[in-house]
Amino acid sequence: TQLLEQSPQFLSIQEGENLTVYCNSSSVFSSLQWYRQEPGEGPVLLVTVVTGGEVKKLKRLTFQFGDARKDSSLHITAAQPGDTGLYLCAGSPYGQNFVFGPGTRLSVLP
Amino acid sequence: EADIYQTPRYLVIGTGKKITLECSQTMGHDKMYWYQQDPGMELHLIHYSYGVNSTEKGDLSSESTVSRIRTEHFPLTLESARPSHTSQYLCASSELQGSYEQYFGPGTRLTVT
Numbered sequence: 001t002q003l004l005e006q007s008p009q010f011l012s013i014q015e016g017e018n019l020t021v022y023c024n025s026s027s028v029f030s031s032l033q034w035y036r037q038e039p040g041e042g043p044v045l046l047v048t049v050v051t052g053g054e055v056k057k058l059k060r061l062t063f064q065f066g067d068a069r070k071d072s073s074l075h076i077t078a079a080q081p082g083d084t085g086l087y088l089c090a091g092s093p094y095g096q097n098f099v100f101g102p103g104t105r106l107s108v109l110p
Numbered sequence: 111e112a113d114i115y116q117t118p119r120y121l122v123i124g125t126g127k128k129i130t131l132e133c134s135q136t137m138g139h140d141k142m143y144w145y146q147q148d149p150g151m152e153l154h155l156i157h158y159s160y161g162v163n164s165t166e167k168g169d170l171s172s173e174s175t176v177s178r179i180r181t182e183h184f185p186l187t188l189e190s191a192r193p194s195h196t197s198q199y200l201c202a203s204s205e206l207q208g209s210y211e212q213y214f215g216p217g218t219r220l221t222v223t
Contacts, residue, residue: 033211042116042200042214043153088153092210097169102152 003027004089004101012107016078021104023089024071032072032091034063037103043088079108113137116201116215123191124223131186131218133201139213140206142184146170147198147217159184160206191222 005024013019023032031050035043047056049065049072056063060083062075076083084107090100114135123129135142144157145168155168159178173195174188184203188195198219202212 031210035214040198040217040219042202042217043212045211045213048211090212097155098204098210098212100153105150 003093003096003099004091006087006089006101006104008104009102010105010107012109013079015080015108015110017108018075018077019079019106020073020075021087021106022071022073023101025093026070027093027096028069029091029093030069032065032069032089034072034074035088035090037086037088038084043086076106079106081108081110084108114201114203114213114215116199116218118218119216120219120221122221122223125190125192127191129188129191129220131199131201131220133184133186133215134182135184135203135213135215136182137203137213138181139203140181141204141210142178143202143204143212144168144174144176144184144186145200145202146172147200149198153200157186191220193222196220196222 007022033048034046037043047063052069053067054065060077064073086103088103092098117132140161142159145153146156147153154170156172157176165176198217200217201215204210204212
């Protein structure tokens with residue numbers, strides 16, 4: 001059983017469209033991180049959210065941490081082909097080891 | 111920018127050979143990790159370390175071993191490589207306390223023939 005669920009698993013959209021991907025858990029997390037991984041490379045940290053209800057913006061990317069600290073979302077505005085990659089959420093549930101979700105594979109077509 | 115390095119980036123080796131994958135970080139992080147990831151699949155934690163002389167097994171059973179003699183260095187060794195070991199191996203590091211943000215190296219793509 002996955003401690004962190006991510007949806008959708010795959011997403012293919014046209015350049016310029018908006019999208020949201022989700023990261024959900026039944027556990028409470030002290031913080032959650034989002035990473036992007038390109039083929040053949042290691043994941044790159046995008047952001048860390050720490051406070052329940054927190055919203056962070058990184059250019060066209062908006063990250064939100066749920067009020068109950070069990071879920072998070074990533075919204076991309078006007079997606080570009082350079083946004084293509086595997087988006088991973090990760091975190092450490094209280095008292096447990098750090099875990100990664102299975103990822104959302106995003107493809108943005110020109 | 112994260113300063114964590116892995117060598118080699120690509121390795122093709124025959125069955126039965128002993129191999130060591132190198133990982134070094136210059137951030138002074140105490141905690142280091144090794145993950146295994148097959149193409150298009152999720153990351154699986156195989157080893158981690160809290161600091162010098164500390165090594166722990168991760169969630170995924172692995173025939174590899176690790177050592178942590180220096181803070182900055184966390185090599186992974188396979189005594190006898192097999193085709194089932196073919197995968198991408200990713201090294202990461204983080205601070206011991208706090209938000210546990212992990213910084214990853216570029217990975218080693220291992221192919222055992």
